[in-house]
Amino acid sequence: MVIGLIKETNDPRVALVPANLPKLKPSGAEFLIESGAGENAFFSDSEYAEHGRVAGRKEVLQGADLLISVHPLPESEWSQLKPGAAMIALFQPFANAEIVPALEKHQRRAFSLDMIPRTTLAQAMDILSSMASIAGYEAVLMASTHLSRYIPMMVTAAGTIKPSKILVLGAGVAGLQAIATARRLGAMVEAFDTRQAAKEEVESLGAKFIEVEGAVDDRGAGGYAVQQSEEYLQRQRAEVQARAAKADIIITTAQVRGRRAPMLLPADTVEKMRPGSVVVDLAASTGGNCELTKDGQIIRHNGVTIIGDSNLANRMPQDASTLFGNNVTNFLTLLLKKGVQDPDFSNEIVRESCISLKKTEAPAA
DSSP states (O other), X not given: OEEEEOOOSSOSOOSSOGGGXXXXXXXXXXXXXXXXXXXXXXOOHHXXXXXXXXXXXXHHHHHOSEEEOSSOOXXXXXXXXXXXXXXXXXXXXXTOTTHHHHHHHTTOOEEEGGGSOOSSTTGGGOHHHHHHHHHHHHHHHHHHHHOSSOSSOEEETTEEEOOOEEEEEOOSHHHHHHHHHHHHTTOEEEEEOSOTTHHHHHHHTTOEXXXXXXXXXXXXXXXXXXXXXXXXXXXXXXXXXXXXXTOSEEEEOOOOTTSOOOOOBOHHHHTTSOTTOEEEEXXXXXXXXXXXXXXXXXXXXXXXXXXXXXOGGGGSHHHHXXXXXXXXXXXXXXXXXXXXXXXXXXXXXXXXXXXXXXXXXXXXX
């Protein structure tokens, strides 16, 4: 089994780091690594060369039995893969309805890392959680660089500065990391989540949990938010607006899988915030939790800075790649027990992550 690793075209991360490769060799894997694959994450070709062969992109594509990347290989390059070669990446079929038909048309088996079940058994393979944790941490740091005020309380000869108030909307992995980071920096933190189960986690981190009764149970949503009733959303908006008017920083993280992100911060709520405050919207790529968010942009409205960025993990490419690579390695350790030509579809993790040619026979050569 030859595993190919390519350089991302628009992302500084890399799907496997050099330390991952020797862990996969007991499965019989050999490695072809595109030159420069890890350079933007500060992993050199010489480090990869200790465990595999570094080559040009064309040679990697043509020689790999299994191609691994963060983002899917462009469809224009699929024809360069050898017959029967499979791919692993973040294909995001819920967001891209065209990807599965395209893979089936090209007779390409693909495993989508974002489709790995978010279960206890799959925790060590959960890339979404790993990247969300980094995003939550980075969101607080980014907000602090745009905030016009201190985050912690400061006692100086010139006077005492009160600590900033930070409101976190959504207490999933990203939200909890944002809470923890904000608390370490000395902020007063409040958090809201539709899941009542999140209350204990929020309070364990030293933040205040905002309760709005009547939420739809989302225990079967795999860590995502679920669609709520309009009556509930109206009460939620009223409570959030009251809290937001007093917040210096708001970090929003709520997303509903396969649907537009719920709108939690209307424009009139933002307009009640103090000038110099900051909103960081981690749901920007799926429509945003803030009505004014522009994906991939930093804008200012009424003196409030609004940062729309769902890819904050990219800002820490070395650690993000390390965690991403560890998740992929754990998944590969499971997948390669039977191989990609005849996967063990009796295993839920393998079955649910495979999004094309989900059958036991090998892809057509």
